[in-house]
Amino acid sequence: MSRCIMHPSDFSPASRAAFAKAVLMAKQARAELLVVHALSIVMPVPGDGYISPKVYDEIAASSRAWAQKRIDRLLVKARAAGVRARGMLMEGVPHEQIIRAAKSKRAALLVLGTHGRSGLAKLFVGSVAARVVAAAPCPVLTVRGK
Amino acid sequence: MYKRAVVPLDGSMVAEGIIPFVLEIAGPLDIEVVLLRVVVPIPPLMVEGSRHVETDDPELRRLEAEEYLLPIAAELRARGVRVRTMVRRGESTEEILAGARESGADLIAMTTHGRSGLGRLLFGSVAEAVLRQAEVPVFLMRQTQAQVAARAAWEAIR
Numbered sequence: 001m002s003r004c005i006m007h008p009s010d011f012s013p014a015s016r017a018a019f020a021k022a023v024l025m026a027k028q029a030r031a032e033l034l035v036v037h038a039l040s041i042v043m044p045v046p047g048d049g050y051i052s053p054k055v056y057d058e059i060a061a062s063s064r065a066w067a068q069k070r071i072d073r074l075l076v077k078a079r080a081a082g083v084r085a086r087g088m089l090m091e092g093v094p095h096e097q098i099i100r101a102a103k104s105k106r107a108a109l110l111v112l113g114t115h116g117r118s119g120l121a122k123l124f125v126g127s128v129a130a131r132v133v134a135a136a137p138c139p140v141l142t143v144r145g146k
Numbered sequence: 147m148y149k150r151a152v153v154p155l156d157g158s159m160v161a162e163g164i165i166p167f168v169l170e171i172a173g174p175l176d177i178e179v180v181l182l183r184v185v186v187p188i189p190p191l192m193v194e195g196s197r198h199v200e201t202d203d204p205e206l207r208r209l210e211a212e213e214y215l216l217p218i219a220a221e222l223r224a225r226g227v228r229v230r231t232m233v234r235r236g237e238s239t240e241e242i243l244a245g246a247r248e249s250g251a252d253l254i255a256m257t258t259h260g261r262s263g264l265g266r267l268l269f270g271s272v273a274e275a276v277l278r279q280a281e282v283p284v285f286l287m288r289q290t291q292a293q294v295a296a297r298a299a300w301e302a303i304r
Binding site: 025141 | 147167258271273274277278280281282283284285286287288
């Protein structure tokens, strides 16, 4: 069984450079590319703080559909470059989900983007990449987003 | 795809954990490897009440760093990898980034202790700082204590 290259994307411009690199590496290594996204469902809180289960399901379903569409778009791009690609949508805390997926799919390499924040911002905004690196079961290639 | 990779080594077993990867990847892909050792300046140390002051000897430490890199470079060369060595003086993260810029590297490959929680607060992480600031892609491998111990044992019996 050949092992895959996993690219977790948050669909931001910071992920774009990493995606391009992941596609290139998968093509060179003739490995399968697994594009994953960890979705955190954001719930709007109305005045009385109550959301009916039906509305909740609708919002959750629409965010899932949105994320799946973004994944599919990346898959189309990867396949156009001649790479075998699969997508996977997960829900939860990004770095936890990414590490779990890397373990369960036995990824050979994780390719992910960094925002390259520095100074004050880095104290407040933790880097998902840094957290992934600290617990990853496989090597991690981080690519600075443009 | 990659032409030149900077491999920072700090003299620890953890950092040297990247060498097998370098052998596996750099050779076949014909990547030039720049082995980099950063010498961090030590502030003068004086023991209270004594007239003896311990100061840093930059030249000596540079030589030590070069001596440390030479056998590793020789081992890589013997396996057909193009290698250069580089010793820089200053703060680790800054010098790794500057070394990568100056040598025109398009990749930085290093290991990380993968500390979390309290350990990370106490010791920080050079790898994390590098990955946040580097303009070029950074290849990071986490080295667990167990892996380091296993390799140390292996080297001992070899």
